[in-house]
Amino acid sequence: MSSRDRILARLRTSRPAQPLPLPELDAHYAPRARNESTPERVARFRTGIENFHAEVHLAGEGDWPAVLARLCAEKGVGSLMYGADTVAGRKLDPAAFAGTVLRPWAGSIEDIKADLFHRTDAGFTQTLGAIAETGTLILWPSEAEPRTLSLVPPIHFALLDARNIHATFYDAIRAGHWADGLPTNALLITGPSKTADIQQTLAYGAHGPKELIVIVINAEGAVQ
Amino acid sequence: MSAQPNIRGGDTRPIAFVSAQALRERMHEAVNDPHLRTSFRGAMDFLMAKRAAQFPDESELASLRTQSEGIRQYSLSKLPELLEQLEANLTRNGVQVHWAADPDEANAIMLGIARRHSAKTIVKGKSMVSEEIEFNHAMEAAGVEALESDMGEYIVQLAGEKPSHIIMPAIHKTKEQIARLFADKVPGVDYTDNVDALIQIGRQVLREKFEHADIGLSGVNFAVAETGTLCLVENEGNGRMCTTVPRVHMAITGIEKVVEKLEHVAPLFSILTRSATGQAVTTYFNMISGPRKPDEKDGPEEVHLILLDNGRSQAYADEQLRKTLQCIRCGACMNHCPVYTRIGGHAYGTTYPGPIGKIVSPHMMGLAQTHLLPTVSTLCGACGEVCPVKIPIPELLVRLRGEAQSAPHANPAMVGQGAGYSALASFVWRTWARIYARPANYRLFSWLASRFRMFAPSRQSGWTAARTPLKPAPRRLRDRVRDRR
């Protein structure tokens, strides 16, 4: 008998005859639901993620690439890697970036590992949405937008559509029917990487990005 | 080599070396270390205050705890089915699932994977289960480098020590000690006790490793059966590095970590981070549902999950002890424990220190080694009060005391039952019961005690080490009540 079978057999003999009833999660979430407008939600998201040391900029649907270009210039980003074959990626025009070289992701990580680790100042990604309660971004990386873009370069720029901000993580899972199919890797990101492992002193830029910059579009009415 | 391990450092021997007797000495040494006392007190105060600030609304906390307890108990009530569902879905997603009865089997499986890939370096995200199985030792013995990449774990490994807290492994170290350690052990580094600078040193060293390691190892916070997803909670990004950059990812977890539905992780994640370090959320919540797909550009080509039993099925077999498995390893119980605060994490000599360690270690290591652990508690209940999944820790400690001290019998619920049995103690309690269960006996006994109060010893076991002796009153309450009537 394999360990698998032995473990399962042992559990089966001792499990309760009837499983307990399925917990009613709505009993917790429904009474706490807020009826908030998009600007209110954006505001809550913003307060949350800024608390976690991220920067938030509002932009229009049309001018966000310009905002990104300006931020890159301000931060002295020499090279920005991104997925060219995405809705957002297609809107990036290298000519609009003065001091920054736009580098579309090409090949697989094995081909560009050294570049990614040593010669890329920033990564740009889209987001699936966000969570207002905690100020959290939701990312579903894809073949067009690999996972390391939001992890390896020292700065991570993320584009968020305010219409996709959910009140809670629970709401995001339910509304998006996540249980019907998840990508290889789904991520929640709240701020740049950090640690408090040395004498409980908070330090940013542990192993991932040192800076997280969020550009929010369609946030009409939210205070800039 | 001395039989007495130094609790403050240099002790890298497997936990199995700590006997019940050694435990006494370790605790004695720890509680009398003023540096340790102040540093743990300060750290725990800090963590307690941060947790409290996360729960301003008592009713929200109460509701969330009820939900979280409900989810964990529900999951456990279907554990075998959920494990099979998890395995089926992970397999469908392309993840290879392995089962290990004990640490040796788990290490053998992972070494097998490492050998197949001719791996030289394994870079590790934080995993208490890997500590539990002494993974680093096993790999080292086989000539494979296993490098910790969580900053706290990295520091502890560099110092040749073990974590003293399940969430903050290096909480026992000051920044000056870490500065000295880096200057001594990391090539080309000068002494600095600037925390940012120290973290940047760690970042430099470990980025190199992430880039080149053959295998990444991680733990698992929640495994979701319905989707076949492994969830990881972290702040640093090293967990993402380990599970994304190397070609192979091995995850190891205890069999109890499974939940049925993806939505079940939402409340658990929220209460975990708030209870643990008092953060509303961690920087990363990483949900992994498979290896890299053919058209994807990064992520590991192989993902393995090792499901470890190591005593968990023993706890599972008993309805009361099963509650131990509700744990989501937040560490709040140790942050609030007045004993842990005074002796720190190393004194326990177990992978998991503090209250959770006292209730889970006996299943992993047997009561023969751990029978003293459940007695190291005043049963004050601070742990149970904050436990996010409402594990009745004091109740379980009482149960374990009983299992440890009762006379050995057939069909025990636990390995090592009766290991703390003492004929004398049993006799004392039997006699006590004979006196107290018979009014006449008790009246005579208490009368004698108060009558001969002057013979109360001036040295009363541990009591008088720090207190004046106890002496029965000259006249009992019952005498005084009777006189008054």
Place this chain on the structure above:
Amino acid sequence: MSSPSNGPALPARTYPKRPAAVYFYATCLVDLFVPEAGMDAITLLEREGIRVIFPEGQSCCGQPAFSSGFPDEARKVAASQLDLFPEDYPIVVPSGSCAGMIRWHWEKIFADDPTLHARAAAVAARTFELAEFLLHVVGFQRRDEGEPIAVTLHTSCSARREMGTHLVGRELLARLGNVTLAHHDHESECCGFGGSFSLKHPDISTAMVSDKVAALKATGAREVVTADCGCLLNITKRAEKEDLDAGRAQPSLPGEHLATFLLRRTGGQVAERS
């Protein structure tokens, strides 16, 4: 019902109307070591016009054996106590830990015996810790006749976490006009007694009680008040030892049971100290 020791949110308790009589369950520690606290509690209740019945057969709730891991012995002793309360009067216990034992753990130790279990449950339902009884049932309200004084209050862990009465002690003290309550550092922390723990692990117990005594003294309060005799003995005997070691003649931290304190402040005649 299961013990609430695992959560801060205790089920709200409904209290009966002021009864004509109560049973007084003194606990073994009070009977043998601090009888004056028992006397004062009885006087307090009688002064409110409540008849106090002291069942002669009482010995111990079984808690020492139970928490030491000897449930069979605890069961024997507890079983011998089930007959002591034939009338439907409330049972008043001047200790949070014994009240907690009766209220939550008796049902557990008799789980296998439906008859005893039902009787234990009935007893548990009408068992009250003295302080909560004074506040919620008696509605204790007397004029404070003492000089202005600052005291500090230690609430036992069982009173706090099993009986949920830590606010009750505060409220009772607040009803005394001339008493100020000085809160101490780490107030919710255990004093380190833990019954057999103090004997089995004296190092750690000493560390805890020393910290507790230091925190209580640091308030500058004249005395410490507590509603549990285990904690009372632990704290005051520790303070006495410190005085002895330092050669102090005056006690640096005198302590007394809440019942004694309340009685003395409100013009009652306290029992002679033993």
